[in-house]
Structure formats: structure tokens, C-alpha cells
Amino acid sequence: MTEKTILRALRGEVLPTPPVWMMRQAGRYLPEYRATRAEAGDFLSLCYNSDLAAEVTLQPIRRYGFDAAILFADILLLPQALGVDLWFETGEGPRMTTVTTPAELAALKGKDDIHDTLGPIYETVRILSRELPKETTLIGFAGAPWTVATYMIAGRGTKDQGPAHALKAADRATFAGLIDLLTTSTIEYLSKQVEAGAEVIKIFDSWAGSLKGQDFEDFAVEPARRIITELKARFPGLPIIAFPREAGEGYIGFAKKTGADCVAIDNSVSAEWAAANVQKDGCVQGNLDPRHMVTGGQPLIDATREVVRAFSKGPHIFNLGHGITPDADPENVALMIETIRKS
Numbered sequence: 001m002t003e004k005t006i007l008r009a010l011r012g013e014v015l016p017t018p019p020v021w022m023m024r025q026a027g028r029y030l031p032e033y034r035a036t037r038a039e040a041g042d043f044l045s046l047c048y049n050s051d052l053a054a055e056v057t058l059q060p061i062r063r064y065g066f067d068a069a070i071l072f073a074d075i076l077l078l079p080q081a082l083g084v085d086l087w088f089e090t091g092e093g094p095r096m097t098t099v100t101t102p103a104e105l106a107a108l109k110g111k112d113d114i115h116d117t118l119g120p121i122y123e124t125v126r127i128l129s130r131e132l133p134k135e136t137t138l139i140g141f142a143g144a145p146w147t148v149a150t151y152m153i154a155g156r157g158t159k160d161q162g163p164a165h166a167l168k169a170a171d172r173a174t175f176a177g178l179i180d181l182l183t184t185s186t187i188e189y190l191s192k193q194v195e196a197g198a199e200v201i202k203i204f205d206s207w208a209g210s211l212k213g214q215d216f217e218d219f220a221v222e223p224a225r226r227i228i229t230e231l232k233a234r235f236p237g238l239p240i241i242a243f244p245r246e247a248g249e250g251y252i253g254f255a256k257k258t259g260a261d262c263v264a265i266d267n268s269v270s271a272e273w274a275a276a277n278v279q280k281d282g283c284v285q286g287n288l289d290p291r292h293m294v295t296g297g298q299p300l301i302d303a304t305r306e307v308v309r310a311f312s313k314g315p316h317i318f319n320l321g322h323g324i325t326p327d328a329d330p331e332n333v334a335l336m337i338e339t340i341r342k343s
């Protein structure tokens with residue numbers, strides 16, 4: 001069997017047509033996702049129901065034939081496994097009990113005590129590795145320590161990650177201790193996903209862009225480097241995608257510094273810029289603006305062709321610059337894929 005297209009791109013091969021998948025491809029824009037989510041009851045129940053989580057992971061593969069499936073779960077399941085209470089407020093997003101003091105940090109579980117909670121997630125991976133079409137790559141993931149910490153410190157999503165920056169300034173030891181616990185437990189979490197059948201790992205650092213200067217090196221680059229180095233020691237050849245979203249100039253050299261095989265690019269930089277500055281070091285993933293999945297038409301076709309063209313001289317995995325939104329039209333996804341595969 002020839003190697004799967006995504007794995008070939010991750011090893012640096014330049015393919016005539018880039019392989020494609022989409023962040024949040026299993027999500028609320030799909031009627032079949034909404035039906036399965038209703039059957040599960042709510043989002044977290046869906047994440048922990050291995051059969052239904054595998055089902056929603058497979059839905060966009062059946063509908064569109066994407067080259068990769070991403071495990072259906074969430075970056076906030078790890079803090080839950082470490083002992084925080086997590087819930088989702090309808091229409092608002094995640095809420096959790098906060099960790100901001102030495103005592104609250106000390107009360108969290110250890111890195112080896114997360115697997116009872118996360119067992120159903122590993123089972124979802126096992127089901128998927130049996131049921132996915134043979135040409136489809138299975139991607140496992142976790143949040144990066146900084147991004148996960150921003151939610152744990154604030155107890156919710158924040159626009160500027162203010163509470164996490166404040167703790168970093170006021171109590172460096174507690175902040176650094178939380179980052180360290182998240183780094184070591186993420187290594188254990190991702191290792192179990194790989195043992196269960198994940199072929200590629202992606203690390204989501206959605207708020208990397210708010211770390212500046214030395215903070216970016218210490219809390220975006222260094223934790224990613226530690227996670228990637230240890231995973232590659234345990235699983236030689238495992239391909240890893242890093243997503244330091246909105247890192248700007250921080251994208252330059254990120255793959256070299258961390259050992260990532262691929263860097264995912266958001267919409268704050270142009271494909272042209274990323275091709276010149278990031279793709280010169282290896283594979284990149286991205287970066288069609290997800291708004292096109294809502295608006296469609298000729299602008300979608302033109303923008304898709306432009307992303308394909310800009311990255312055509314190096315290894316590239318086509319994706320959006322961020323997750324597809326609930327108001328997207330499923331027809332536009334089909335049009336994007338058709339445009340990629342014809343160009």
C-alpha cells in the first residue's frame with residue numbers, strides 16, 4: 001500500500017494535490033452532528049461516549065472523503081482528568097473551577113492519574129483505527145500547556161488571557177508549576193492516544209499569540225519542545241503538527257526550535273508570507289479563512305486556489321486558519337474540496 005497522503009506531506013513530500021482536512025470538521029454546521037449530539041445529551045457526554053464520539057468523527061469522512069480524521073474530544077478534558085470541575089454554558093462556552101494558588105495546584109492529580117477519566121477517549125481512538133477507511137489518517141491531539149492553563153486560571157475563555165498573564169506576573173512559581181504539570185500530563189495523555197492508534201499528533205496553542213518575547217520562548221516554545229522531544233523518543237518517527245496560533249514572527253523557526261514536523265498557520269498571516277518564512281523549514285498546514293465556509297461562491301474558489309498556489313512549491317496540508325463555524329454551509333465545504341482536487 002502506498003503511504004497515506006498526509007503522512008507523505010508530513011515527511012516533506014511535495015504532492016501534486018495537497019491532502020485536506022478541516023479543524024472542527026465534526027461540528028455543529030453538520031445536521032448529522034447535531035442529531036448525534038442530541039442523542040448523547042450534551043457536548044461532554046458526547047466526548048465521553050466512545051461509540052458516538054467515533055460516529056461524529058466518521059461523519060465528515062463519509063460526507064466529504066477528507067484525507068484525515070481528527071479524534072472527537074476537547075482540549076479541556078485533560079484539566080477535568082486532573083481534577084477540576086468542567087461544564088459548558090449553552091451559547092457561552094466552557095466554565096471550570098479555577099487553579100490560581102499553591103494549594104489549588106497541589107490538590108490536582110498527578111500526571112499518571114488521568115487515565116481513568118480519559119479511558120473513553122482512548123477507546124474512541126481504538127474504534128476509529130478499526131473503522132476509518134484505509135487511506136484516511138487518524139489525528140490525535142491535546143491543547144498546549146499555555147492555552148489549557150489560560151482556561152484553568154480564568155475558569156473560562158478570555159479575550160486577552162488577562163488572568164493567566166496576571167498570575168504569571170504575581171506568582172511565577174505557581175504559574176510555572178501548572179505549566180509543568182500540564183506538560184508532563186500532556187505527554188502521558190498523548191502517549192496513550194498513540195498506543196491506541198493515533199498516527200499523527202497535533203498540539204493546539206490557540207492563545208500562543210498573546211505571549212511576547214521571552215514569555216513566548218518559555219511558555220509556547222519550551223513546553224512544545226519538551227512534549228515533542230519526549231513523544232519522539234517514545235515513538236520514533238511519530239509526525240507532530242504544532243499550532244502556535246497568531247504567533248506572527250514567532251512562526252519563524254518554530255518547527256526547528258520544537259522539533260515539530262509541520263506548523264499550522266492561522267489567518268493573521270498570508271499564505272504568501274508563510275510560504276516564504278515558515279514552509280522553507282518543512283511542511284505547513286493551512287490557512288483558508290473559515291469565513292469562506294459561510295459566504296461561499298467565487299470568492300471561496302479564488303481564495304482556495306490562492307492558498308493551494310502559494311504553498312505549491314513545498315510540503316502542504318490544506319486546512320482552514322481556524323475551526324469551521326456553526327453557521328457554515330455544508331455545500332461550501334464540498335466546493336472547497338472540489339476546487340482543491342481540481343486545481
Ligand SMILES: Cc1c2[nH]c(c1CCC(=O)O)Cc1[nH]c(c(CCC(=O)O)c1C)Cc1[nH]c(c(CCC(=O)O)c1C)Cc1[nH]c(c(C)c1CCC(=O)O)C2
Nearest residue numbers: 023024025026027043070071072073074075093204206323
Ligand atoms: C480553545 C479550544 C477548545 N477546544 C479546542 C480548542 C483549541 C482550538 C481552537 O482554538 O478552537 C480544540 C478542539 N475542540 C474540539 C476538537 C475536536 C476536533 C476538531 O473537530 O477539530 C478540538 C481539537 C471539539 C469541540 N469543542 C467544542 C465544540 C462545540 C461543542 C458543541 O457541540 O456545542 C466542538 C465541536 C466546545 C469548545 N471547546 C473549547 C471552547 C472554547 C469551546 C466553545 C466554543 C465553541 O462552541 O466553538 C475549548
